[in-house]
Amino acid sequence: MILPMLLALAAAPQGVEPPPKPTAAKIAAAAPASSWATIAPEDLLVIDFADGQRGVIWLASALAPVHVANIRTIARSGWWRDGAIYRVQDNYVTQWGDPTNKKPPAAGIAVHPPAEYEWPASAHPIVANPYKDAYAAVTGFTADGWAVAGDGRSQWLPHCYGMVGVARDLAPDVGTGGDLYTVIGHAPRHLDRNIAVVGRVIDGMATFSARKRGTGGGLGLYENARDNVPIRRVAIASDLPAGERLSYQYLKPSAPEFARTLEARANRGLPFFTVPAGNADLCNLDVPVRKTPAG
Amino acid sequence: MILPMLLALAAAPQGVEPPPKPTAAKIAAAAPASSWATIAPEDLLVIDFADGQRGVIWLASALAPVHVANIRTIARSGWWRDGAIYRVQDNYVTQWGDPTNKKPPAAGIAVHPPAEYEWPASAHPIVANPYKDAYAAVTGFTADGWAVAGDGRSQWLPHCYGMVGVARDLAPDVGTGGDLYTVIGHAPRHLDRNIAVVGRVIDGMATFSARKRGTGGGLGLYENARDNVPIRRVAIASDLPAGERLSYQYLKPSAPEFARTLEARANRGLPFFTVPAGNADLCNLDVPVRKTPAG
Structure with a gap:
C-alpha cells in the first residue's frame, strides 16, 4: 500500500521509516551549477x-596577499625542488619546506612580510554563521569561500583541520612562506592570530596526515633525514601544461543550499543519529569543494 | 647585572625578555607525586x-561499565585474535574489530547492552571547567580523570581526538564492543550522545592515526583485505605477565596544578604566542597522563 504523502509526513505509522535526513554532502551535490x-x-x-602522492592547496589570495605572492614566487623559482616534509607531529601539524633550515630565501620574495594574521572585519563582508564557536564571538563565510572567525572588529582564518599556515620562528618573526604546515589533528585554535594562515588542503589531504610521526624535539621532527618525504615539484595550477590542468569549485556561501549544509551538520538525523548536537563549531563547517564537473 | 626579581616582574626593561610562560606540559611535569x-x-x-606497533587504551570503567565489562571479556576470550584494523577515514576515525562482520559475539558478553551514551550529572560529580565549549553548556572533569560534557542534567564523554567509541549499525543498534574506533581528526562532537564512548588512547596513538586511509564506501574502509592491519594480541594490563606490566597515571583534576594546566592552554604566552586565545574548547583540554615513574 502506498501511503498518501501528507499522512506519511504527519506521522510515520509504526513500521514505516521516515525518509533519511539529507546530509550536507547530499545537499551540496544536488546544488545547481549556479x-x-x-x-x-x-x-x-x-x-x-x-x-x-599529490596535495592540492587552495590559497587565500585575498586574505593573505603578501604571503600568497611569496608562495607563488617560491613555487615558480624552483626553490622547493630540494624541499621535503620533515615534521609530522601527531594531533598537530605536518610541515614541509627546507629541512636544512639554511637555504637563503628565494629571489624576489618579501623577506619580512607584514604579519597578515588578521584584518579589519569591514574589509571582507561575511555571510553570518548562526552556530556557536568556542573561540570567536563572530564567525561566517566570505564571498570567496573562506570560513573566518572574528570579534566584530577583526577577522582571521581559523586553524581547522587541513588549513595551511606559514611556519615561523619565535615572535616577532613572521615567516616568508618557504616553510608551510597543515593541521592534521584537532583544531589548534590557540594558533589563530599568532601565525599567517594562507590556505586549505582541498585534495590529497592523506599525503600530509597519513605519514609516519616524527620523534624529534617533542615537535614531531624526523630525526633521520631518510624519513623526509622529498618534494618532486611544486606548481601553480595556472602554470601547468594543458594536459595537466586542474579545476575545483566551492559552494558559494550566498547560495541557498549553503545554509542548508550548515543546518544539516548541526542537526544530523536518522537513520544513524538520534540526538542532534544542535550546533557545529566552525571547524566542523568547512565550505564544500569539488572537482569542476566535466562539460 | 642581575635585576631584582620584583622589578623584573613589574616591567621588563627594554631588551630584557620576560621568562617564558610555563606550558601545561611543564606544569604537569613539575607536579608532586601526590x-x-x-x-x-x-x-x-x-x-x-x-x-x-602497540596502542594502549584507558577504559572508562565507571562511565560505561557494561561496555567495558564486555570489552574485558572479549579481550580475554581471544575473540580479537583474528581481528584487524579495517577502516581508516581521514579526519574521522580508525576502526578495528571483526573485518568479516560475520563472527558470532564472544561468549559471555551482553549482546544487547544498555546504550550508556549519557548518565545523570549527579552520578559523577565534576571539577568545573571554566572555559567555554561550543557543544556543551557545562563541562568538567570527574575525580577519576575523565573530561566530560553536560547540559546540567546529563553528562557524557565527548568525541575528542583519541577517544574510543563502540561502533554500531544504524539506530537503535548499540554495539557490543567487538568493533571499536578512535577519533583521528577534528572532534566529531555530533557523535556525542549517539554512541557509547568507552575510553581514550593514552599511548601509541600513531598506530591508529598514521595509517593509510581507506577508500571504500565513502567510509574509509580498506577495499583490499591485504591493507587490513592484523591484531596479534589484545590484553588487559592486569593479566600481562610480570615482566610486561604497564602502569600509567593521570593528573588528578582536584590537584592545584590541574587548574593551572587549563589556564596555560587557554592563554599561551611568549616567546611564541603574542595573542592568547583566552579560551580552549574541551577537546584541547585533555587530562595529563604519564607512565608511572620508576621507584
Whole structure:
C-alpha cells in the first residue's frame, strides 16, 4: 500500500521509516551549477611528492596577499625542488619546506612580510554563521569561500583541520612562506592570530596526515633525514601544461543550499543519529569543494 | 647585572625578555607525586598489532561499565585474535574489530547492552571547567580523570581526538564492543550522545592515526583485505605477565596544578604566542597522563 504523502509526513505509522535526513554532502551535490564558483587556477598550489602522492592547496589570495605572492614566487623559482616534509607531529601539524633550515630565501620574495594574521572585519563582508564557536564571538563565510572567525572588529582564518599556515620562528618573526604546515589533528585554535594562515588542503589531504610521526624535539621532527618525504615539484595550477590542468569549485556561501549544509551538520538525523548536537563549531563547517564537473 | 626579581616582574626593561610562560606540559611535569593517581591496570586495554606497533587504551570503567565489562571479556576470550584494523577515514576515525562482520559475539558478553551514551550529572560529580565549549553548556572533569560534557542534567564523554567509541549499525543498534574506533581528526562532537564512548588512547596513538586511509564506501574502509592491519594480541594490563606490566597515571583534576594546566592552554604566552586565545574548547583540554615513574 502506498501511503498518501501528507499522512506519511504527519506521522510515520509504526513500521514505516521516515525518509533519511539529507546530509550536507547530499545537499551540496544536488546544488545547481549556479551555486558553485570556480577557484582561480592562480590560487591552486599543487605539490607532487617523490612517492607519487599529490596535495592540492587552495590559497587565500585575498586574505593573505603578501604571503600568497611569496608562495607563488617560491613555487615558480624552483626553490622547493630540494624541499621535503620533515615534521609530522601527531594531533598537530605536518610541515614541509627546507629541512636544512639554511637555504637563503628565494629571489624576489618579501623577506619580512607584514604579519597578515588578521584584518579589519569591514574589509571582507561575511555571510553570518548562526552556530556557536568556542573561540570567536563572530564567525561566517566570505564571498570567496573562506570560513573566518572574528570579534566584530577583526577577522582571521581559523586553524581547522587541513588549513595551511606559514611556519615561523619565535615572535616577532613572521615567516616568508618557504616553510608551510597543515593541521592534521584537532583544531589548534590557540594558533589563530599568532601565525599567517594562507590556505586549505582541498585534495590529497592523506599525503600530509597519513605519514609516519616524527620523534624529534617533542615537535614531531624526523630525526633521520631518510624519513623526509622529498618534494618532486611544486606548481601553480595556472602554470601547468594543458594536459595537466586542474579545476575545483566551492559552494558559494550566498547560495541557498549553503545554509542548508550548515543546518544539516548541526542537526544530523536518522537513520544513524538520534540526538542532534544542535550546533557545529566552525571547524566542523568547512565550505564544500569539488572537482569542476566535466562539460 | 642581575635585576631584582620584583622589578623584573613589574616591567621588563627594554631588551630584557620576560621568562617564558610555563606550558601545561611543564606544569604537569613539575607536579608532586601526590597530585597524580595510578590508573587501575584492569582499566588498561593493550592492543598489539602484527606490525609490532602497540596502542594502549584507558577504559572508562565507571562511565560505561557494561561496555567495558564486555570489552574485558572479549579481550580475554581471544575473540580479537583474528581481528584487524579495517577502516581508516581521514579526519574521522580508525576502526578495528571483526573485518568479516560475520563472527558470532564472544561468549559471555551482553549482546544487547544498555546504550550508556549519557548518565545523570549527579552520578559523577565534576571539577568545573571554566572555559567555554561550543557543544556543551557545562563541562568538567570527574575525580577519576575523565573530561566530560553536560547540559546540567546529563553528562557524557565527548568525541575528542583519541577517544574510543563502540561502533554500531544504524539506530537503535548499540554495539557490543567487538568493533571499536578512535577519533583521528577534528572532534566529531555530533557523535556525542549517539554512541557509547568507552575510553581514550593514552599511548601509541600513531598506530591508529598514521595509517593509510581507506577508500571504500565513502567510509574509509580498506577495499583490499591485504591493507587490513592484523591484531596479534589484545590484553588487559592486569593479566600481562610480570615482566610486561604497564602502569600509567593521570593528573588528578582536584590537584592545584590541574587548574593551572587549563589556564596555560587557554592563554599561551611568549616567546611564541603574542595573542592568547583566552579560551580552549574541551577537546584541547585533555587530562595529563604519564607512565608511572620508576621507584
